[in-house]
Amino acid sequence: xxxxxxHRSAEEIGRTELGPRPLPDLGTQQPPADLSHVDTVxxxxxxxxxxxxxxxxxxxxxxxxxxxxxxxxxxDSLHSAQAEILANTxxxxxxxxxxxxxxxxxxxxxxxxxxxxxxxxxxxxxxALASGLDTLLDVxxxxxxxxxxxxxxxxxxxxxxxxxxxxxxxxxxxxAREALQKHLYGDHPYAKEMPEADEVAKVSREDVxxxxxxxxxxxxxxxxxxxxxxxxxxxxxxxDALKDWQGExxxxxxxxxxxxxxxxxxxxxxxxxxxxxxxxxAQAITRTDPRYPALQVANLVFGGFFSSRLVENIREDKxxxxxxxxxxxxxxxxxxxxxxxxxxxxxxxxxxxxxxxxLAKLGLVPPTESEVDTARRYAIGSLLTTTSSQxxxxxxxxNLAGLGLGxxxxxxxxxxxxxxxxxxxxNVALEFFAPGNFTGVVxxxxxxxxxxxxxxxxxxxx
Amino acid sequence: xxSPELHRFTxxxxxxxxxxxxxSAPVxxxxxxxxxxxxxxxEGRTGFAHLFEHLMFQGSESLEKxxxxxxxxxxxxxxxxxxxxxxTDYYQVLPSAALERALFLExxxxxxxxITAENLRNQIDVVKEEIRLNVLNxxxxxxxWILLPPVLFQTFPNAHNGYGDxxxxxxxxxxxxxxxxxxxxxxxxxxxxxxxxxxxxxxxxLVEKHFGDVPARPAPxxxxxxxxxxxxxxxxxxxxxxxxxxxxxxxxxxxxxVTDVDGYLAYLVLAGVLTDGDGSxxxxxxxxxxxxxxxxxxxxxxxxxxxxxxxxxxxxxAIHPAEVTxxxxxxxxxxxxxxxxxxxxxxxxxxxxxxxxxxxxxKEHDRLTNRTLGLGSAELLFGRAELIYELPERIAxxxxxxxxxxxxxxRPDSRAILIVEPAAGGAE
Numbered sequence: 001x002x003x004x005x006x007h008r009s010a011e012e013i014g015r016t017e018l019g020p021r022p023l024p025d026l027g028t029q030q031p032p033a034d035l036s037h038v039d040t041v042x043x044x045x046x047x048x049x050x051x052x053x054x055x056x057x058x059x060x061x062x063x064x065x066x067x068x069x070x071x072x073x074x075x076d077s078l079h080s081a082q083a084e085i086l087a088n089t090x091x092x093x094x095x096x097x098x099x100x101x102x103x104x105x106x107x108x109x110x111x112x113x114x115x116x117x118x119x120x121x122x123x124x125x126x127x128a129l130a131s132g133l134d135t136l137l138d139v140x141x142x143x144x145x146x147x148x149x150x151x152x153x154x155x156x157x158x159x160x161x162x163x164x165x166x167x168x169x170x171x172x173x174x175x176a177r178e179a180l181q182k183h184l185y186g187d188h189p190y191a192k193e194m195p196e197a198d199e200v201a202k203v204s205r206e207d208v209x210x211x212x213x214x215x216x217x218x219x220x221x222x223x224x225x226x227x228x229x230x231x232x233x234x235x236x237x238x239x240d241a242l243k244d245w246q247g248e249x250x251x252x253x254x255x256x257x258x259x260x261x262x263x264x265x266x267x268x269x270x271x272x273x274x275x276x277x278x279x280x281x282a283q284a285i286t287r288t289d290p291r292y293p294a295l296q297v298a299n300l301v302f303g304g305f306f307s308s309r310l311v312e313n314i315r316e317d318k319x320x321x322x323x324x325x326x327x328x329x330x331x332x333x334x335x336x337x338x339x340x341x342x343x344x345x346x347x348x349x350x351x352x353x354x355x356x357x358x359l360a361k362l363g364l365v366p367p368t369e370s371e372v373d374t375a376r377r378y379a380i381g382s383l384l385t386t387t388s389s390q391x392x393x394x395x396x397x398x399n400l401a402g403l404g405l406g407x408x409x410x411x412x413x414x415x416x417x418x419x420x421x422x423x424x425x426x427n428v429a430l431e432f433f434a435p436g437n438f439t440g441v442v443x444x445x446x447x448x449x450x451x452x453x454x455x456x457x458x459x460x461x462x
Numbered sequence: 463x464x465s466p467e468l469h470r471f472t473x474x475x476x477x478x479x480x481x482x483x484x485x486s487a488p489v490x491x492x493x494x495x496x497x498x499x500x501x502x503x504x505e506g507r508t509g510f511a512h513l514f515e516h517l518m519f520q521g522s523e524s525l526e527k528x529x530x531x532x533x534x535x536x537x538x539x540x541x542x543x544x545x546x547x548x549x550t551d552y553y554q555v556l557p558s559a560a561l562e563r564a565l566f567l568e569x570x571x572x573x574x575x576x577i578t579a580e581n582l583r584n585q586i587d588v589v590k591e592e593i594r595l596n597v598l599n600x601x602x603x604x605x606x607w608i609l610l611p612p613v614l615f616q617t618f619p620n621a622h623n624g625y626g627d628x629x630x631x632x633x634x635x636x637x638x639x640x641x642x643x644x645x646x647x648x649x650x651x652x653x654x655x656x657x658x659x660x661x662x663x664x665x666x667x668l669v670e671k672h673f674g675d676v677p678a679r680p681a682p683x684x685x686x687x688x689x690x691x692x693x694x695x696x697x698x699x700x701x702x703x704x705x706x707x708x709x710x711x712x713x714x715x716x717x718x719x720v721t722d723v724d725g726y727l728a729y730l731v732l733a734g735v736l737t738d739g740d741g742s743x744x745x746x747x748x749x750x751x752x753x754x755x756x757x758x759x760x761x762x763x764x765x766x767x768x769x770x771x772x773x774x775x776x777x778x779x780a781i782h783p784a785e786v787t788x789x790x791x792x793x794x795x796x797x798x799x800x801x802x803x804x805x806x807x808x809x810x811x812x813x814x815x816x817x818x819x820x821x822x823x824x825k826e827h828d829r830l831t832n833r834t835l836g837l838g839s840a841e842l843l844f845g846r847a848e849l850i851y852e853l854p855e856r857i858a859x860x861x862x863x864x865x866x867x868x869x870x871x872x873r874p875d876s877r878a879i880l881i882v883e884p885a886a887g888g889a890e
Contacts, residue, residue, distance in 0.1 A: 007644035010577040010636045018675075020524040024566050026537060029559035030488040030659065055486045056824040092740075099750070103740040107814035110821030112739070129821055156753060163707065163756040163783060170601040170706045272703060275591070275599040306541075307532045316528060319587025322595050342595050374536035381538015381557045388487040389828040 032384060038231040039406050042239050044246050045219025049397055049406060050231035050238075053390050058110075059227030059234075060127045060390045061136060062398035066220050067122040068254035069189035078202060079211075080119075081195035084161055085154060086208045086216075087117035090124070092153040094146040099153060102139055109135045113143075119190045120254045120331070121402065122216065127391070130228040137241035144245045147212060154205045162197045169194070172270065172342075176277035176443045179268045183441055184260055184281055190331065218242070220251035222401040226394040256333045259283045263439040265352075265459040269446035276348040276444030278355065280339040282437035284328055287335075287403055293416040294424035295328070295432060300375035301367040301425070302326050302358065302433060303339060307374060309358050314341065320351040330403060337432060345445055349452035352442065352459075362433040366426030380414045468837075468847055469662055475678035476650025479669055480847045482657040482837055490658035491834030492564040493553035494572065495842040497653075498646035499546045499770075500624030501687050506633070509626015512545040513589050513634055514642055518552065519543065520581040523574035527581060530567055537563050540831075545624065547770045549842055555831050558659040562668050565656075569672035572649060577639045586631050593625050601704035606711035606779050606880055607764040613698045614713040614878035617689045620773060648679035655838035655847070658830055688772060691715040691876050699881040707756065709882040710788045711779040712795065714872045716762055718772035720844060727857055728864040729776050730767050733760040734815030735807050735865060736778070736798070741814065743798050743807075748780070754791050755780040771843060776872065788881050796874060803870035806862035820854040827851075 037051040069079035091113055092099040106112055109132020115124045124143075128136040168174045174194075181191035223242075225234050260283045285292055296304075303310035303326030314320040324341040339359075343351040367375070387393040387410070400409055442449065446462050453459050469481040503510040521527040534541045539556030554564040597603035608623045615621040654673065656665055692715075702709075717725035736744045737760040748754045760778040763769050782791050826832045827850070841847040 007641045010640040013640055013643055014574050014576040015523055016574050016675075021566070021570070023524070023533065024562040027559040027562060029557050032488055033486075056828045058821060058824045058828070100741040100746065104810070104814060107739055107741065107818050108810075110817040110824075112818070112821075127821065127825065129817065129824075156750060159753065160749075160756060166706045167601070167756065167781065170704055172600055273599055275594040305535055307528070307535045312528060315588055316584065319584045320591070322588055322592035342591070342599075344591060344594060374532060377538045378535040381560075382540060384487075384538065384557055385489050385540060385555050385830070388489050388830060389825075391825060391828065 035407055035411065036231055037407050038235050040235060042218070042242070044242065045217075045250070046242065046245070047222045047401065048235050048238055049222065049224045049401060050229065050234040051226045051393065051397065051407065052229060052231055053226050053393060054228040055390060057130045057228045058127055058390055059130045059133050059136070059225060059229055060394035061125065061140070062224045062394050063124040063140070064222045064398050064402055065122045065216055066120065066251040066253045067117055067215055068120055068252045069192070070252050071189065072255065073187040074189050074192045075187050077189070078199055078207070079189070080192045081199035081203045082207050082211045083117045083122065084195055085157055085200070085203050086211055087115045087122060088157045088161060089149050089153050089208065090115050090143050090147045090212070093148050093150040094142040095148060097139070097142060098150070105135055106139060111136050113139060119192055133229065133234070133237065137237060141241045141245065144216065144242065149205050149208050149212070151205050154208060158200055158203065161200050165194050165197065165200075172273065172275070172277055172443060175268070175270060176279045176441060179266070179441045179443060180279045180281060183266050183439065185257060188255070188257060190254055190257055213247070215252055217247040217249060217251040218245050219247070219249065220253070222398060224394050224398040224401060226390045226397065254331065254333070257331055259334070260336055260439065262437045265440050265442055267446055267449060267453060267459055267461050268441055268443040269462050270443050271445055271447070273345065273443070273445045275342055275344055276442055276449060278339070278341045278343065278348065278352055278440070278442050280355070280438045280440035282337045282432065284335040284337040284432055286330065287405060287409070291424065291428050293420045295428045296379055297372055297375045297417070297420050298362065298367065298425045298429045298433065299326055299328060299337065300378060301371045302362050305375070305378055309362070310339070310355065313358060314343070314351050314354050318350075318354065320344070320347045320354070339438070345448040348442065348444055348449055349456050352453070353456055356435045359433050359435040359438065363430035366429050367422065369422050372420070372422045372425050376417050376420060379417050383413065466851070470847070471666070473649065473670065473673055475673070475676055476648070476681060477673055477676065478653045478841065480653065480655045480837055480841050481662055481665060482655070482833070482847070483660060483662055484657060485659050488558045488659050489555060489830055490558045490561045490564070490656065490660055491553060491555045491830045492561070492568060493551055493655045493834045493838045494568050495549050495551045495653045495655070495838040496647055497549055497651045497681070497684065497842055499548040499550060501547045501619040502646065505618050506630060507638065508622050508630045509589070509624065510630070510634055510638065510642065511550060512624065512626065513585060513631060514639060515543045515545045515550050516585040516589060517577055517581060517639060518571050518575055520585065521576040522571040523576065524570045525567070533563060533567060539564070546765055547624065549839060551835055551838060553831060553834055555834070561656070561660050561665065565668050565672045568654065569676060572647065572652065572673070573676045575643065577636055577643070579636050582634065582636055582639065586634065589631060590628060597625060599704070601702060601706065602709060602781070602882065603704070605709060605882055606713070606777060609700050609882070610711050610713045610764070610775070610777065610878060610880045613696050613880050614692065614715075614775060615689060615773070617687070619687050620689060644679065645682050648681055649673065649676045650678065650681035653838050653842045655834050655841065657834040657837060692878060693876065695874055695877055695879060697879045697881065699883055701885050702882050703885045705882060705884045707781050708784055708788065708884060709779065709781040710791060711777055711880045712792065713878040713880070714776040714876070716774050716776045719768055719774055720771055723844070723849070724856060724860070726762065726768070728860050728868040730762050731812060731815050731857060731860045732865050732868045733762060733776070734818065735802070735811050736760045738815060738818060743802070744795065747798060748791065748794055752794065754786050754794055755782040757781045768843070769839060784884070792879065799869045799872050803866050806866035809862065812860070812862060812865065816854070816858045819857045823850070823854050
């Protein structure tokens, strides 16, 4: 490398005359401002959470409609395909607006709306300049009460959806996610995150319109609105705009999931892969469980942030991975713990070994006071930073609402974290992180992986 | 948009400092932008600027390996770094009580990073995993940011792969690191930004306390990376082992964003007219009316607009079904560009783009991480942090004729075309 004429050596660069300096103490922390908010249920059954946060002249809107397949099994069910087509065409036409008009009206108020569906819910999310809230709500009203699903739009989206599913399924993380969900839940609707091409082909415009009438219901749904608005005024504007959104019954919640049982992993062959996806899962507890704050801390210490045992081991010590993490996943009725790592083929088995070692160690050599304290402060601080933007707060609140919680839980959570003791963390670590609780998948090139994984054991080879 | 007050000063060692106080939430962002990116790395050391960014997290005189992460996170904060063509940034976003710690951390590694053979070895492995994750093991890896520059540009600094070849990464030495640090990581070659809740005079005293004795070294002379625009249409085909469908990217050159920011913004508006929203020209025609493509986007800069100096790019990229030829997609794009250059877009088309950009900028500024980094990169590249607050107004000032002229300047006889073909057998 062409160096400048003279430069210091690495040793010279790494020291000064003064020597190491002490870490400054933390200053005094100001509490966040009180959240002015309203949490109410409208006559049509829609729960509305409105929060004032006037940092920028914008407004963020998140509508969450429980939208699960009512069937027990996805075998012979077209729900997933119908719901995908619905989500991709609900914003393409009403009696008074076509696709381009919807986009134009929203654009002129700096707005956008997007609709996506997953096995649990249909989410319509968007934002606009605060001065354009009326337009945003009027478009929302129009599509909720009068989406017409134009035949040509449905036809086009069917074709495009098949292409997009093919694109998604070429992504290793999507392949791994689908394999994991199938392994955990079989034919349960929760496992079906994408339809098959032949199912998409069977969906008619009439099916989609019928699904809208039957399932896109206000009762059981939540709308969170955060931004430069007065909460009372926002609620009355929403009530006014959405008063004609009515429907029989309650939006469909997901059927309870069978608990995840520990067991052998499954190796999924992806020929030619140069890296493998390790995806583990175990049963956990919901946010409302009194042990949840301790579990949150235990998860952070294990693999929930950079300063965790898993990352320090398999990334910063051994260099097996760029990305390793563990995380709780909340479903409508329960929760799981996930452990993810992507590692080169030749170190996949070693990374899995180290991951199992760290899982066992978390229970047997529980987090120290200092580890608990680091994780606790990170949990409190990152809650503050991730919810300091309008969009961050809106997304966080609508997710909480999906679990039946609200602003009070959010405001009270730092105190719950503050009270967590190392002993409580040790107890949940021993109970929930035991390696035997976990099962999962490894996706990679089976020819390269099989010999070492076979030696390691606990994994079913293809 | 009302621009919040900005304070700036320069320390005797040359470090430029920007303060953007904002009391709306008790959080603070601290970033350091160094004026060196992957365009400055020498031949035989592709990927070095990014590898070096990783090493800056591996400890310094007062901080053991892993201490940086632990201190930021135990203070309730988040951190990261990223390497761009012309700069490398580092940031922390934390509860406001941790401001002094963030300044301490950045000062310590600016003064005396600890670069060891062991950490270098470890981070070469980590970076290789990062490249496997983001490029080698996935479809459309490096599309188009790694694959298009070698078609559009002729000189090594502009054309080469900023993630680096494994061979070059393996060859990196501690000696290379020392030379790179001494040359490019001087305080005179950096901008420190603080945004969020803090007291301006207290923060200034803390900056002087922690950064004041970082030894002065000269800022390196920045070379020109200028090269002529292509004198024809340059085409390359890349075979992607994982891609299920073909893709293409068309690259053009744009005006120098430093000397002609308003000229550059006309291309930004053009990108919106072409591909932002269902009502945009190319979305309407290529996605919806003729169904030639599955996905489509256009924009300035391979990492986003206004994040690099000259030469910068305008890119249109698409993923399309195998039944549709690349030439058919390109012909449709060329027709739409020709139409725009002959008859300017309507005032309403521009009003849509303008309003959406105003929203986009508001949302960016509402995220403290983005605001801090945006201020820092604007100060470093343009010498004007306030540019990020002026953008909505300057975008609104772009005229329909300027957009038509920009469309006209995207000439078929001066561009690069990258074709991505799925490997034989198509989808996996």
